[in-house]
Amino acid sequence: MASAPSKLYADDVSLVVVLLDTNPFFWSSSSLSFSQFLSHVLAFLNAILTLNQLNQVVVIATGYNSCDYVFDSSSDLNRSFENGRMPVMCSSLLQKLEEFLIKDEQLSKEEPEGKIKSSLFSGSLSMALCYIQRVFRSGALHPHPRILCLQGSPDGPEQYVAIMNAIFSAQRSSVPIDSCYLGSQNSAFLQQASYITAGVHHKPQNLDGLFQYLMTIFATDLHSRSFIHLPKPVGVDFRASCFCHKNTIDMGYICSVCLSIFCKHHKKCSTCGSVFGQAQSEAASASDKKRKTPET
């Protein structure tokens, strides 16, 4: 359901759904410690809430085995977590986060060695989209939603299909996905997500100043983005993963019926069941292969 043009009370009311990466394996080896990270993020969330009285913030934790909502600024359950040292909202968030981590740990099982330790990004993205859909259906007067992903874990190629589906549905509902990548390599999924949904992607150079990055780039509401310049990536990594082995590939075979991607020639498409014809001779080159290049 595309978002109805909301009759806003003001142009810049926003709902920010923050996807927080709580993959313990990543945080244990990151240069930025988790507590520092949390300080930056909590201050940032507070700042968003002060930008406009009607702004809302929702935080979803992306764990290793599960995802869950850990904070919703519009709910009234924050009262009970009074703590002298910090604003109420922070303490409630931290409390919930801790509970989430305990639950997540209980769900962990024996993993084979060498598996990429990626977080369940597809899960939290889907949860964010569901929440946003509910907001859309809540009435004509609702804030402009957007999603902010704070990810550090590497991409899990087995989540490619689910993430792409989520990205396309976000595109369809005009929900921009901003992403801030905290890891050391590059994340193709995050780049594609921001590119396709017209969001902003940035990889901070200096993680000590994370708060400054967040405030400069990601605090801008959607209306202001039409006249505020935000950093643009030079190129986007459009590589896909194949459907059969979940490897990242940049040249492969496509089923012309359902557009599933395969790295090797198959007789039959495993998604839609259509039968492929004979392999073309080498002479008919370009029709069967697909090459994605940036900036076509």
Place this chain on the structure above:
Amino acid sequence: MASTHVTKRAKYKTTIKDPGTPGTLRMTFEKILFVPHNPKSAGKLDVEFRYIKGQKHTKEGSNKPPWLNLTNNQNGSFIFEFENYSDLQECRDFVGKVLAKGGEVSEKPTVAYPDEQLSAAEMELRIKLLQEDSELQKLHKQFVLSGVLTETEFWATRKKLLDREVSKKTKQWLGFKSAMISDIKPSTDGRTNKVTFNLTPEVILQIFAEKPAVHRAFLSYVPNKMSERTFWTKYFRAEYLHSTKNSIAAAAEAAEDEELAVFLKQDDILASEAQKKIRRVDPTLDMEADEGDDYTHLPDHGIFREGNKEMTESQNELYKRSLSQDINRHAAVVLEGRAVDVELEDTKAVAEALAQSKQKSSNKGESDGDISRERLDRLSRMTEIEDLQGPNTLPLAPLCIKDPRDYFDSQQANALRTSGDALGGIEQIKCGLSTQEVYGSLRESISSIKAMGLKEPIVKPEVAHQVFDALTNSISNTKYHIGKNPQESVLDRLPRKTKEELLHHWTSILELLKHFWASYPITTTYLYAKVNRLKDAMSNIYPQLEEIKGSVPSELRHQVSLLVRPMHQALDAAIQHYEASMQKRSAQSGERPNGYV
């Protein structure tokens, strides 16, 4: 009159205003030769017919002098003024003949490929497609007219387009006119006592369709008992008698001439058809036919023809005809449509074709058993009492949902390193610690922050300043290179002409590559020649691309070269392949007598 040449006296004018040089015009199949009477004047003309594209001429009825204007390929024209219109006509016919002949021969005799026999319709279709799509036209002009590809090859890959055009032209049959042309009013000649009826094939068809008795009579009488002319004479005599409202005379004549009687009687075939229709009426309310249709047997029904409302004795009733009957019958026939699609010239053929089609349609409705069963079925369906029906359980199709887990999970061969990853491989998180430990450390961080509060200050001022500076710098740098909108493409920021040229080059490169790769492996000399042509055309594109790069302002040059790079790569791959295959060929073809080396 087949003449191989035409010689006429004419004046040659270069423009319309030019008074014209008098001389002799001689046209043969190959060329046009004009020799002026005065050998000193400069109007001699010797043009080959190959270059003549078309001809125009002034009309005979207008006040203009008889001129013939021949246009040539370069859009020049040669105007000849003749002495009279008959000369002009002769020359025109001759030129028309030559042009028609010339159009059939293909321009370039190709080596081993058969010439394509194009029908006029095909040519029209292609021309229409070219006119509609300017991209296509540009490609066509670039490749076919310069000899790189032939027409056949160009259109061979576009069969779908052509087919689509053809199917758009639906074959519609023209129906009958709604005006009652079978109701012919004769033209009377005041002086002699003759009455003339005009009969055209269209009218004949309509008469046969509307009056099946006449049709039957035609089939049986002609050509056995009487000629066609006699038949129609009798028919029109009957018409005339009807029109004179003289039913008594009609009865008298009918008694004399039995054939005439056929035309004067009521149409019994129609009557029987009407009765058949009534019998087939569905009791579940079919408005098709009811008793009222059989109005032929009802007395004083409707407006009589020629406005006559008199009642007459019953014996003459047979010879009366009422207007409403005719109109209804005509309407029914028009709505049915044209049942035959035959050349209308031959009446006998038309009659037979009509009879055949009637036979077919009656056969279709024939099997009474089927019809009555169908009616019974329909009756039972329509008179269902819903309350008394049993429950309607439809058979359920079994639900087949694939297990989503095979879709999303995959434990098989999860690559540790991605293949050929320019970014150096996905980060492998070194995990010396066990799961418990990592979770434990996370929870510790949370407790510490809960105990101590947020970091103070959240961010150091110098760090913040640095970050801010770096960000603003990079934003202002890239703004002019990449543009504000992440979705905006480089092409939009190029000047329009450059963008169009680049896009055109893309499509033409694709076209060339399509034909190039399709010609491999080379098996005939034709393909060999074609590949050579294509390779030359491809090599010509490189300098054009360089030109484009040079014409663009310097800040966009890098972007343009990025865009042009894939074109280069594709062309390079093709030319490499070509050269490799040439080498192989020359290595192999040592002993070939007509080697291509």
